[in-house]
Amino acid sequence: MFEWFRRRQRPVGRTLQLRSRGDLGEAMRVDFAELAPDVETFLGQAAYLQLGFFETLSELIALTPELAEKESLSRAAGAALIKHQELVALIRERGADPTQLMLPFRESLDAFRRNTHGVRAQETMLTVHITAGMLDDFYLALSSSYGDTGKRVARILQADDDRQAIVEILGATIDSDEEWRWLLALWGRRLVGDTLLVARAALRRGHLDRDEEAKVEPVFSELMGAHARRMDAMGLAA
Numbered sequence: 009m010f011e012w013f014r015r016r017q018r019p020v021g022r023t024l025q026l027r028s029r030g031d032l033g034e035a036m037r038v039d040f041a042e043l044a045p046d047v048e049t050f051l052g053q054a055a056y057l058q059l060g061f062f063e064t065l066s067e068l069i070a071l072t073p074e075l076a077e078k079e080s081l082s083r084a085a086g087a088a089l090i091k092h093q094e095l096v097a098l099i100r101e102r103g104a105d106p107t108q109l110m111l112p113f114r115e116s117l118d119a120f121r122r123n124t125h126g127v128r129a130q131e132t133m134l135t136v137h138i139t140a141g142m143l144d145d146f147y148l149a150l151s152s153s154y155g156d157t158g159k160r161v162a163r164i165l166q167a168d169d170d171r172q173a174i175v176e177i178l179g180a181t182i183d184s185d186e187e188w189r190w191l192l193a194l195w196g197r198r199l200v201g202d203t204l205l206v207a208r209a210a211l212r213r214g215h216l217d218r219d220e221e222a223k224v225e226p227v228f229s230e231l232m233g234a235h236a237r238r239m240d241a242m243g244l245a246a
Contacts, residue, residue: 043211043220044153051099052109053117053210054147054161058092059110060121061140064132071129080173084136087170094164098157120206124199130181130188131195133174138196139203140169141238142231146207149227178242193244200235204228
């Protein structure tokens with residue numbers, strides 16, 4: 009399957025489709041210079057996160073019986089894989105070993121994936137949509153601390169994630185049985201805490217003083233606001 013996704017890579021010269029920065033709000037432009045991790049840590053975490061999203065979506069493809077849904081999930085998985093590969097290419101351009109940069113985060117981020125993996129496929133689809141959205145936004149905010157390298161990471165993260173098909177699948181599921189609305193809303197609320205812990209762990213220091221908390225609070229507030237908008241778009245209470 010990995011080789012199949014390689015054949016879906018962006019053709020040379022394709023223009024990246026960017027999400028509007030207005031969707032993130034002014035709060036996401038906070039200067040993280042004092043709290044952002046070193047650039048190698050930033051790149052290793054970001055690359056391994058995208059690989060994790062690809063792996064989860066690939067598992068969902070195998071578990072999903074409907075061909076149309078498989079194809080939709082494959083587009084989202086392909087987009088995550090492309091982001092991973094472009095981050096890996098950037099790491100190599102900087103003369104570092106991608107495996108060595110990603111390895112320190114394998115245990116913690118794999119645990120995050122396990123803890124947010126739903127019992128039902130629909131819960132796991134929501135997991136990818138919510139956690140990838142929140143963490144892409146957070147790493148996009150961090151990217152402003154890394155000069156030209158950060159700008160390249162921002163372009164990678166802002167590219168089309170092809171996750172709208174997941175929203176449509178979940179919407180059809182909710183329409184088929186109203187009980188799904190309550191179940192998925194509950195699951196979506198559960199995801200927030202684990203995802204914010206991953207974001208906080210990405211900062212240079214795990215325990216922030218009062219001034220540092222005040223500096224990052226607008227960013228986390230905006231992450232929550234964007235989360236609420238994603239949930240609202242699916243007819244779910246955040």
